[in-house]
Amino acid sequence: RSGAPSPSDIRARKGGAPLVCLTAYTTPVARMVDAHCDLALVGDSVGMVLHGLPSTLGVTMEMMILHGQAVRRGLDRALMVVDMPFGAYEEGPEQAFRNAARLMAETGCAAVKLEGGVAMAETIRFLVARGVPVMGHVGLTPQSVNALGGYRVQGKGEDAERVLRDAQAAAGAGAFAVVLEKIPDPLARRVTEALPVPTIGIGASPACDGQILVVDDMLGLFADFKPKFVKRYAELDATAREAIAAYAQDVRARRFPGPEHLFGAAEPARVSAPE
Ligand code: KIV
Ligand code: NA
Numbered sequence: 001r002s003g004a005p006s007p008s009d010i011r012a013r014k015g016g017a018p019l020v021c022l023t024a025y026t027t028p029v030a031r032m033v034d035a036h037c038d039l040a041l042v043g044d045s046v047g048m049v050l051h052g053l054p055s056t057l058g059v060t061m062e063m064m065i066l067h068g069q070a071v072r073r074g075l076d077r078a079l080m081v082v083d084m085p086f087g088a089y090e091e092g093p094e095q096a097f098r099n100a101a102r103l104m105a106e107t108g109c110a111a112v113k114l115e116g117g118v119a120m121a122e123t124i125r126f127l128v129a130r131g132v133p134v135m136g137h138v139g140l141t142p143q144s145v146n147a148l149g150g151y152r153v154q155g156k157g158e159d160a161e162r163v164l165r166d167a168q169a170a171a172g173a174g175a176f177a178v179v180l181e182k183i184p185d186p187l188a189r190r191v192t193e194a195l196p197v198p199t200i201g202i203g204a205s206p207a208c209d210g211q212i213l214v215v216d217d218m219l220g221l222f223a224d225f226k227p228k229f230v231k232r233y234a235e236l237d238a239t240a241r242e243a244i245a246a247y248a249q250d251v252r253a254r255r256f257p258g259p260e261h262l263f264g265a266a267e268p269a270r271v272s273a274p275e
Helices: 007-011 027-034 061-072 093-107 118-129 142-148 157-172 185-194 236-252
Strands: 019-023 039-042 079-083 111-113 134-139 177-181 199-202 210-213
Touching: 007 079, 007 177, 027 039, 027 061, 039 061, 039 210, 061 079, 061 093, 079 093, 093 111, 093 118, 118 134, 118 157, 134 157, 157 177, 157 185, 177 185, 185 199
Parallel strands: 019 039, 019 210, 039 079, 079 111, 111 134, 134 177, 177 199, 199 210
Antiparallel strands: none
């Protein structure tokens, strides 16, 4: 782990070269992310991306720990952050500390992320004072989808002040960086100027101190999920569908397995017609 930046190293990159961040949920993808990113997030998006859940609300501590352990084995150079799942920290600082400590002890992550600004400031302060580095997350906070009434852009018009206050509260409580999700570009710029710690944008602004995306989204692993803020760097869904269709055709036509895949089989020449 010698190569990984610490949360304070990440904080010190405020205003510097953009921080490159992606999610990861498995060891092989963590290895790919590790080669190019400053920070790997085991996001609770894992529930929707890999487990077919309709929202992040059903994600459990056990899921975060299992995926965290898998990601840990694939990282060497990137800072590892694990999301606190819905219900694991909102009761109060003690509950949050108990679950954050469990995530750190059982996965080896260096920091946790939790959603909320003003309402979570006391909890963030409590964790940071006890050795748990915390990444904040404001703007669109998917664990509050029911309270927010959907996954809409946050901080439009007068609502901008709320998002700014939330970001300032998270940073003021000691968060080493703050994710800004799905807010207008001008607001993300304002928040980035106002905060003493890096802002990490997703659906926010190129002016943020860093960017993050869900790795499966940017790899194009979904045919049916194309939000405006995701740039697809590959179309792996189409590639995988074509590969599976070709396999199915080969099996049905007895083209697979071929001679090169067999053990101790008769030579094709011996079973073919004489010259
Ligand atoms: O769970 C997640 O993937 C996240 C990022 C999108 C910030 O919280
Ligand atoms: Na998340």
